[in-house]
Amino acid sequence: MSVKIRLGRHGKKGYAFYHIVVADSRAPRDGKFIEKIGTYNPNTNPATIELSFEKALDWLQKGAQPTDTCRAILSEKGVMMKKHLLGGVAKGAFSESDAEARFNKWLEEKSARGAAKVSKIAGDARDVAKARAAAETKAKEEKAKAVAAKKAEAAAAAAPEAEEESPVEEAAEIAEAASETAIAENADALDAIAAIETATDAVACEPEAESASAPEAAPEAPAAEEETPAAE
Secondary structure (H helix, E strand, O other), X not given: OOEEEEEEEEEEOOEEEEEEEEEEOOOOOOOOOOEEEEEEEOOOOOOEEXXXXXXXXXXXXXXXXXXXXXXXXXXXXXXXXXXXXXXXXXXXXXXXXXXXXXXXXXXXXXXXXXXXXXHHHHHHHHHHHHHHHHHHHHHHHHHHHHHHHHHHHHHHHHHHHHHHHHHHHHHHHHHHHHHHHHHHHHHHHHHHHHHHHHHHHHHHHHHHHHHHHHHHHOOHHHHHHHHHHHHO
């Protein structure tokens, strides 16, 4: 039976993660497997790998063949390097202690490279965030300038209209004042005419009074004449 170390897909559409499994090469990709030895999540940066080092190494020594992606994952975690060194020990190229020293040195170098990579990714992320913030600030400033320019244009356009409306308002005020003056003058003229008519009526009534009092005084004269012969 041919055994492979491969990935089994899990997760949802657009956000998949994988189980690293040991399975029969004839089994479907997401079917039955012999043993799960780790997980692989490519959605993070850098990718997150959790692996049982001893189990992976044991299956490699038993003859399990990793797929291309799993080979890269095992190389990243040092499993392939450890298998290679153990092969050298088995051939007598160097001792087991030398193999362990070489492996530890490789791990230190690999850790330094990984830390530098993580630092670079973090720095790039900060640079991207700063660039985005600067772009947003610039866009806001440009928008503010555009709004200010638009307001200035609106104010400039409204100024002549206000100047045109001012003479009309002044003319209306002058006309209203003239109308009030004319009304006041007409009222004074009517009062004067009424006073003249009143005086005229008073003058016309005085002769009538005099003519009415004259006949009343006339009969008194014969009485005086009648008293004169009696005295004789």
